[in-house]
Amino acid sequence: MASDYGRNFGFRVSDETRRSAMGRVKTPKTGPTLLCGTAVELDPANPGYLRAAAAGVHPRTGTCGLLVQEEVHLFTIYDPAYRDSYALGFTKPDTLSVITNGPGTKVWFQNTAADTRADGRVIPAVTMFLTANVAAGRGLAWDGTHWVDVADPLDPTSFGEVSYYDPAKSYVELILQK
Numbered sequence: 001m002a003s004d005y006g007r008n009f010g011f012r013v014s015d016e017t018r019r020s021a022m023g024r025v026k027t028p029k030t031g032p033t034l035l036c037g038t039a040v041e042l043d044p045a046n047p048g049y050l051r052a053a054a055a056g057v058h059p060r061t062g063t064c065g066l067l068v069q070e071e072v073h074l075f076t077i078y079d080p081a082y083r084d085s086y087a088l089g090f091t092k093p094d095t096l097s098v099i100t101n102g103p104g105t106k107v108w109f110q111n112t113a114a115d116t117r118a119d120g121r122v123i124p125a126v127t128m129f130l131t132a133n134v135a136a137g138r139g140l141a142w143d144g145t146h147w148v149d150v151a152d153p154l155d156p157t158s159f160g161e162v163s164y165y166d167p168a169k170s171y172v173e174l175i176l177q178k
Helices: none
Strands: 009-013 020-026 039-042 050-052 064-068 096-101 106-110 139-142 147-150 160-166 171-176
Touching (some): 020 064, 039 096, 139 160
Antiparallel strands (some): 009 106, 020 096, 039 050, 039 064, 064 096, 106 171, 139 147, 160 171
């Protein structure tokens, strides 16, 4: 399940004929670092920037979707010496990114437990989605911080339909519908 987007988010199907990738917007300069796969929207108060989407937001092609930072794996001499699968999931501030969505695009999310690496670095736990009621055939919406269950995948706040869920691995696959 590893990808260039870290341990917590990735693509299963990313057909460029269906996927929308609205680019040339930057992650916020300040504030909490956003994870790839976070729901984001254009920030009207800061043209050219995006922000974490508000709770209950409606997905909108080009203006509200999932955060992807294509060059997150590229780093400079000013970045930390350690760049591993954990770090890949965090976007760089004030850096060009894309808002992606599109019917048929299939993504995955995985919650991960805290971990201590062989070199002693402590990797904190990451919760991408809340597991309550998540099941195949249901939808996922954004609560402002996490992906959460909605009973109807066609609910206006649902980003798509859950096609697979493994509670033992805290792993879910979502087929985007907008």
